[in-house]
Amino acid sequence: MFTHVRCTTLLLLMGLILATDVFAAERIWDSELKRYLTEEETNHAEVFMTEDDAVKIMLPKSERIRKEVIRLSQEKKDVIEQRIGWKFPEESFELYIGETDDMIDGYAMVHNTIGKHKHMTYMVGVDAKGACSNVELLVFREAKGSEVGRKRFNVQYEGKTVSDPIRINKDIINISGATMSVRSISAGVKRVLVLVDEFYLKPAGLGSDTVASKKSEQGIFGSIFGN
Numbered sequence: 711m712f713t714h715v716r717c718t719t720l721l722l723l724m725g726l727i728l729a730t731d732v733f734a735a736e737r738i739w740d741s742e743l744k745r746y747l748t749e750e751e752t753n754h755a756e757v758f759m760t761e762d763d764a765v766k767i768m769l770p771k772s773e774r775i776r777k778e779v780i781r782l783s784q785e786k787k788d789v790i791e792q793r794i795g796w797k798f799p800e801e802s803f804e805l806y807i808g809e810t811d812d813m814i815d816g817y818a819m820v821h822n823t824i825g826k827h828k829h830m831t832y833m834v835g836v837d838a839k840g841a842c843s844n845v846e847l848l849v850f851r852e853a854k855g856s857e858v859g860r861k862r863f864n865v866q867y868e869g870k871t872v873s874d875p876i877r878i879n880k881d882i883i884n885i886s887g888a889t890m891s892v893r894s895i896s897a898g899v900k901r902v903l904v905l906v907d908e909f910y911l912k913p914a915g916l917g918s919d920t921v922a923s924k925k926s927e928q929g930i931f932g933s934i935f936g937n
Contacts, residue, residue, distance in 0.1 A: 754851060754853050755850070755851045756850045756851075756856055757848070757849050758847050758848055758849065758850065759848055760848070761820055761848060764818070764820075764833040764848055765806050765818055765833070767844065767846055768808075768818035768835035768843065768844055768846070769806065769808030769815055769816055769818055771808075771810065771815060772808030772809055772810055772816075773809065773810045773811070774808070774809045775806055775807070775808050775809070776806070776807050777804060777805070777807075778807060779804055779805075780802060780803045780804075780905060780909050781801065781802045782800075782801050782802065782803075786908065787801065789908065790901070790904050790905065790908060793872070793904050793908075794900050794901050794904055796897060798901070803821075803905060804819070805817055805819050805905075806819070813838070814838050815837075815838060816836055816837045816843060817906050817910065818833055818834070818835045819833065819834055819836075819905070819906075820832070820848070821833070821898040821901070821902060823894040823895065823897060823898040824894055825850075825851075825852050825855055825890050826852055826890040826891065828851040828852055829851060830847065830849065830850050830851060830858075830891065830895070831847075831848040832845060832846060832847045832848055832859075832898065833845070833846050833848060834867075834898065834902040834903075836902060836903060836906045838916075839916065840871055840872065840903065840906060840907055840911050840916065840917070840918070841870065841871050842867045842868055842870045842871070842899055842902075842903060844864075844868065845867045845868075845895070845899060846859075847859030847864070847895075850891075852891065854887060854888065855885070855888035855890070855891035856888075856891075857885050857888055857891075858888060858891045858895050863883075863885060866881075866882060866883060867896075870899065870903070871903060872900075872904055872918045873918060876896050876897075876899055876900045876903075877896060878892055878896065882896050
């Protein structure tokens with residue numbers, strides 16, 4: 711009988727220890743607040759719009775919208791990482807393509823990048839020439855920093871191309887108290903632009919390499935003819 715009680719007590723203690731370890735592993739320390747986040751803060755998720763609604767905003771005039779999966783070989787992944795300046799674990803991405811007749815209107819891609827502690831979900835639109843056309847925040851999971859979803863902030867991404875830095879203190883204005891979120895979404899926008907450039911624009915002869923070559927030629931002829 712005593713042996714049975716001891717075993718039961720031991721099992722209860724082991725269960726309590728395991729539960730405590732799991733809880734501790736899930737706790738998130740905030741260096742600015744100098745405390746662990748509460749359960750409410752950890753589980754926070756603010757939904758701004760659905761993916762379907764975002765696609766309609768990104769590609770409003772397209773007659774057809776199709777979805778493709780971009781799969782990265784290691785070689786292509788290395789190229790993209792080198793161009794954006796950071797490594798990432800993803801090996802594939804889903805992309806929406808808007809079409810009217812036989813013309814491509816633009817592209818849209820859902821991205822998940824880490825803000826301060828957790829991933830945020832947003833969609834980046836790209837026009838047919840490779841410029842960012844829009845950014846819409848879908849889900850924000852941090853307790854602070856959702857200002858990145860406001861149009862007065864993310865409008866500054868519109869018109870950006872792969873040739874732009876898209877970095878804080880370069881061509882992106884920061885939001886006080888949301889620096890990590892701003893850095894995250896800026897990095898995501900840059901990656902989307904590079905992915906579209908590598909997989910769609912370059913093969914069609916519309917990529918950044920073609921644009922750079924044309925500018926170089928214009929510069930040469932301008933210097934020759936004094937234009």
